[in-house]
Amino acid sequence: MSTTASAQKPGTKNSAAGRAGDSIFSGLSLAAGILIFAVLAAVALFLLLQALPTFAAPADEITGGEGFFSYIWPLVLGTLIAAIIALLIATPIGILVALYISHYAPARISKSVGYVIDLLAAIPSVIYGAWGATVLAPALVPFYNWLAENLGFIPIFAGPASQTGKTMMTAGVVLAIMILPIITSMSREIFTQTPKLHEEAALALGATRWEMIRMSVLPFARPGIISSVMLALGRALGETMAVALVLSSGPMIASLIKSGNQTIAAEIALNFPEAYGLRLSELIAAGLVLFLITLVVNMIARAIIARYKEFSGAN
Amino acid sequence: MSTTTTKPGTSPVRESRLTRGQRPKWLIPVIGVGAIVVGAAISALIGFNIATWAIFAALVFLIVGPLLIGAIEGSRAGSDSLMTFLVYTAFILAVIPLISVIYTVLANGIPGLTSNLLLTSMNGVTGAQDNFAEAPGDVVGGAYHAIVGTVSITFWATLMSVPIGLLTAIYLVEYSNNGWLGKAITFFVDVMTGVPSIVAGLFAAALFGMIFGPSTRTGFVAAVALTVLMIPTVVKNTEEMLRIVPNELREASYALGVRKWRTILKVVIPTAISGIASGVTLAIARVIGETAPLLVTAGFATAINWNSFSGWMTTLPTYIYYQIMTPTSPTNPDPSLQRAWAAALILIAIVMLLNLLARLIAKAFAPKTAGR
């Protein structure tokens, strides 16, 4: 309908104006595309420029008094620890939930189950943080006490456990809940794309449901699962609020059930509002480090997707 | 030639085997009841409570069930049932936090949902007033300024990111012809998707800090930060929507002598508009809940400020954050927590409404032609 409506216009209009419209429009859209480069380049450039004073400053003026490297590496480690706890929890559960939606749930409800998982993704991070600090952390205290009593000989469970529950472990659990929908929704999409042909091939050989999933669904979905986990890792590394609200931060320690440790993102959020001068550029430098880490993780994820795209397309 | 066969690993199944060796129907309910009883017993050993009861019952069920089924029907059926139970367990585990979060927000938020909260700001509210508040209704001060901040910052972010995002997607689908530039843009959009929100905030802060002097914090700086987060979402979604517009429609339009830009504006975009609009709505729903970039860009205000270009601003997420982290009255944080949860309820309601709206748009305006 709109085709015919617009078809009459060029006839009545000056064709030179139409040609100009063409080049203006393509120029505009090209400019928008190039703006994306500009923005990313600007992100890197401005962070770098503002961070420079940190690298030039004498070591004893940096927080901690021993230079930028000794300031940042406990934060990097803390960021990684929180993200790894989150991944260890969220990956198996996320994949199993995706399987539930794609292959186990009755057809009538599987769609609504998908919506429910999407709701998990829609809840703002500050609310997860508030919930983690007020509901989850106290609820985990008895569990931490038990861990400290019975598994305290393992350094990561060394007691005495925090009595507020505001620990690295709690932060990891909250992060796990936040990244679960990423893993689930991406994996679910790939699971449902498994060719019916291959599923039927397995079933016709007398495979049980799980054997069918192992023979045809998982091999097909493996690259997708890996990249969804990498993307979730990127999200967990950069997530701020859950950690800022849930973790009672402090110097780096091995135990995950005591107060202590800190992540880059939370360090920035907690200190930036009051920072000025060198402290400001220190925090921006920390942000730059975080940017680079997530950049590498995301690039690996994208590379995996790109490499397997051709492969799965061939089948 | 006839099929030469080696000795099969298992002899072919005899007639009677069709139903032989099956578990009785009552087995799983019985294991379930047994697991609940045994779980209660173990839980009682270490000091009974509901959480440990549930955990032990689930563990007993997950271990005993598959083992018994495996013993009766063979290891294949055992592992199949183990996986089935695990999948259902995982689903329950995923839903528990969702229910808990929503319950917490409702239970703590509804008492604080007063007219004060919706219609007044925190201007002039002091700890002394909070110390006098006894019932939930006595609490003064509200989130009106935060709602104002949320609306204006989101407005500016949308105003900047939607045109850029739309045009970029149009370039990718209609003009790039899979050239190197298109691929590069796609790649950088993917990279942008992964930028941590706090880094986007730092970028905006650094940018304006260099131009207007350090510690420049206004609503507009925050809007720039949110724009960085919003653009990739808009591009990705719009691109996907434009790609499902059938090529036949474009060709039909070209064949009528319509110029490319008019084809895009009059044929392609109208066909995809519902998908694009619902994608933009979802993108708004995502950035409206962002907290971290606002902490470093918008500052923190207690008074109403409609002007995004001057003065500090508060949004609902930062309002929640500061009410929890730095209560107005440090000795009596309850009124602050009450305001925080009520604001959280408003925020969740807005986000859910936007999500619902996105689905409605996608459904109501779905073009009949897109299905080919």
Place this chain on the structure above:
Amino acid sequence: MSKRIDVEDLNVYYGDFLAVEDVNINIEARSVTAFIGPSGCGKSTFLRTLNRMHEVIPGAYAKGKVLLDGDDLYGKGVDPVTVRSMIGMVFQRPNPFPTMSIRDNVLAGVKLNNKRISSKAADELVESSLRGANLWNEVKDRLNKPGSGLSGGQQQRLCIARAIAVKPNVILMDEPCSALDPISTLAIEDLINELKTDYTVVIVTHNMQQASRVSDRTAFFNIEGTGKPGKLIEYAPTTEIFNNPQKKETEDYVSGRFG
């Protein structure tokens, strides 16, 4: 080890819709039975009910009896997994597992039941199954290459090899040649002729010449119109169906007057 199938009063539904109505048929062991009929008459649906593969389609279910040498496939407590390991199936489009090698494809079903098969026994089984599917000479030098690298006809024979490697009692074929070129079709038809010395073969085909070439008995299915259920019209030795059909509908169809 081939077995006969007797179907009694079988109705197949998609949700509320009756797709196939009241089929009674006796399929002999060690023979090839062909199902023919116009598109949408329910012959493929009916074929799938013979090893409960229709249950993969959401909402589909069957009522009635299918007896495999006297045992009802739909009896209480019968596991479809058991049924399918006894009654193999070959699909319209070849579907080897894309991530597995040719060898692993052949062994896919066997490994489910017998995880610790010795590699010598496995080699023998791969060879005998591929020989059984007339594919051995073509692929013996590249058993470890992916199955998806074969031609369409070779892939289909690989799928047949995979089906016979588990030593089923019956092999169901759902238009196995419809996606293949004439030469590959001929190879599969030759293979079907050989398979019937060891297996009960049931084949659905669109192609009447194919039915007359490969089958011993033929069943003709028809449908009165859209929205009506498919029915078994006539079932007789193939020569009779094609030369001396008893029903007018059958005669119209085989003589090409409709369909």
